[in-house]
Amino acid sequence: MAEPLKVALAGLGTVGGGVIRLIDANRALIERRAGRPIEIVAVSARDRGKDRGVDISRFQWVDDMTALGELSGADVVVELIGGSDGPALTLARNTLKSGKAFVTANKAMIAHHGVDLARLADEKDIPLKFEAAVAGGIPVIKGLREGAAANEIMRVYGILNGTCNYILTTMEKDGRDFAEVLAEAQALGYAESDPSFDIDGVDAAHKLSILASLAFGSELDFAGVAATGIRHVIAADIFEAAQLGFRVRLVGVAEANGGGLFQRVHPCLVPISHPLAHVAGSLNAVVAEGNFVGRLFFQGAGAGDGPTASAVVADLIDVARNEYGPAFAMPVASLAQPGRADAGERTGRCYIRLVVEDRTGVLAEIATAMRDAAVSIESFIQRGVTEDGDAVIALVTHECPERNVADALQRLSGSTSLIGAPMLMHILDF
Known part of the structure; x- marks a missing residue:
């Protein structure tokens, strides 16, 4: 039997626990698909004593999570800490400089530092994988990077934040205003106590900038995303949209042409006839339009321990198979710098x-x-x-x-x- 792929896991929150449970539950199937076992050998988190509902005593504990990248006996590091900088970024750099594969669900870090990290991965010829960073369990990154690789993508757009979609579709269903539905979403755990990143469009903007780079072969430009959230949408807007034959959705849109790269996250009126109008609750959906493949539509759960863990482990299976390419579908040196389009x-x-x-x-x-x-x-x-x-x-x-x-x-x-x-x-x- 081939040697196991040995994994060091940083972050034992909802998704980290989900990764452990998924590998435990589907171990035999994962081994058959990967061609060898995938084993977690070390973990790290802020609080060693916290009860996470999974047995972590079987794994080596590392107090300094940023040191996991240099841990002997680990082949790949999975980062589920979060944050665009700080320990997550230090761990990413340490891991790639050490010549180990790196898997992350951290869209903020990839949006801000993805090109620099991809450059390190290119230099070392090692995997940098981030399927879970965009749209949870939906394989949209793999779809763009691999499935649609032969196409020129004209446009990529979609519903990229489940919290906003839950709020808007609940307002639509119940005729209630934003503040009331947000408070309910927070009580149910669908929205954070500080929901600004979600409702102001920042989370969706992180994801859109990553999709744009993959779709158009351009360098990441998170700063170039014009983001407006949903906090000023009122029940009257939802009602009027319905009377006119539309539904309100927070949509991220990216296009690239001779005028440069256009990126915007903005509440939109979506025609009832469009598939995005029927994406309800906390689901995400992404549409990509290729010059030969036509319209591709990806829909599914955009967050949660199960879907996100599924994407993380799918990346680990690719690493175990030694199936990987450049992080953004082409070497960093080949990424274009198209400039910003005039909206x-x-x-x-x-x-x-x-x-x-x-x-x-x-x-x-x-x-x-x-x-x-x-x-x-x-x-x-x-x-x-x-x-x-x-x-x-x-x-x-x-x-x-x-x-x-x-x-x-x-x-x-x-x-x-x-x-x-x-x-x-x-x-x-x-």
């Missing part, structure tokens, strides 16, 4: 919601701002007033350059009639 040049339709004083002349003021910015209005809706007596106005534009819409909203920004900031959502039209 103002993009054309499309938009949904705009305004809360204004309910008085004569306000509609004319809005119409004038739109006219002066060369924005044509397709529909203009007012359905009553808020509890404070203010009017809620929703309008949909005809297709026009995005800079025109930005100009119209800038013209309205100084209006004394406007209550709070407008809500802008682009309409998904592909």
